[in-house]
Amino acid sequence: MKIAVLGTGMVGRALAGRLADLGHEVAVGTRDVADTLSSEEYASWQEGHPTVVLRPFREVGEFGDVVLNAVAGIHALAALEAVGAAALSGKVLLDLAIPLDLSAGLPPTLTTANTDSLGEQIQAAFPDALVVKSLHTVYYEVMIDPARVPGEHSIFVAGNDEAAKTMVSGILEQFGWPAGSIIDLGDITAARATEMYSRLFFALYGRLGSFDFNINVVRAGA
Numbered sequence: 001m002k003i004a005v006l007g008t009g010m011v012g013r014a015l016a017g018r019l020a021d022l023g024h025e026v027a028v029g030t031r032d033v034a035d036t037l038s039s040e041e042y043a044s045w046q047e048g049h050p051t052v053v054l055r056p057f058r059e060v061g062e063f064g065d066v067v068l069n070a071v072a073g074i075h076a077l078a079a080l081e082a083v084g085a086a087a088l089s090g091k092v093l094l095d096l097a098i099p100l101d102l103s104a105g106l107p108p109t110l111t112t113a114n115t116d117s118l119g120e121q122i123q124a125a126f127p128d129a130l131v132v133k134s135l136h137t138v139y140y141e142v143m144i145d146p147a148r149v150p151g152e153h154s155i156f157v158a159g160n161d162e163a164a165k166t167m168v169s170g171i172l173e174q175f176g177w178p179a180g181s182i183i184d185l186g187d188i189t190a191a192r193a194t195e196m197y198s199r200l201f202f203a204l205y206g207r208l209g210s211f212d213f214n215i216n217v218v219r220a221g222a
Helices: 010-021 033-037 040-048 057-063 073-083 118-125 140-144 162-175 188-196 198-208
Strands: 002-006 025-030 053-056 066-069 092-095 130-134 155-159 182-184
Touching: 002 010, 002 057, 002 073, 010 025, 010 040, 010 140, 025 033, 025 057, 033 040, 033 053, 053 057, 057 073, 066 073, 073 118, 092 118, 092 162, 118 130, 118 188, 130 162, 130 188, 155 162, 155 188, 162 182, 188 198
Parallel strands: 002 025, 002 066, 025 053, 066 092, 092 130, 155 182
Antiparallel strands: 130 155
8 A cells, every 4th residue: 555654753664664664655744855864863764764755735735545644733734735735635644733832841831622634624614525533542652662661541433534543543453552542532523522632641640650551442342
């Protein structure tokens, strides 16, 4: 599968590398290719992942059968606008971004909550894209390797299109998430709940001193 990953930070790099290792054809999107390649950190990572190509946002959007939004939440809509509505039309858009405000340090607050979410804003801005919110309730290392956290634990999907959620669930299973751990929360409005979970996530990190954790939803009679 051709997969476009938007974002060159540690989350985008981790996802792109894992997807390439799984045999997918992967391209990473950035606003300025030359500027990104001038970063020693990215250039070093690129050397270790020679099959992953780096392209401008619009080009990777046109390339990908599936698009993963791993851009920081405050820049997500601008990055997707650079990709363009036409390139996203009819495609599954897996959104991992959280609308974090880190201006006052940790723990962060949210720029939108309660009655709206970044996932909903993205779906409204790109109505022809098939937006699925997932993976953002765990640290990036756990996203791509859930076995880092022993035992059973849960991951969530939310979106308006059932087929798109099925496709995303398939990617999660390739990462190592058991089918039984993937919980479908319904339409994209459920992104409000999972984005707001970030407040608990950072509170737990503050107490545990590690990002290697997750929660498990335990059901009566299960």
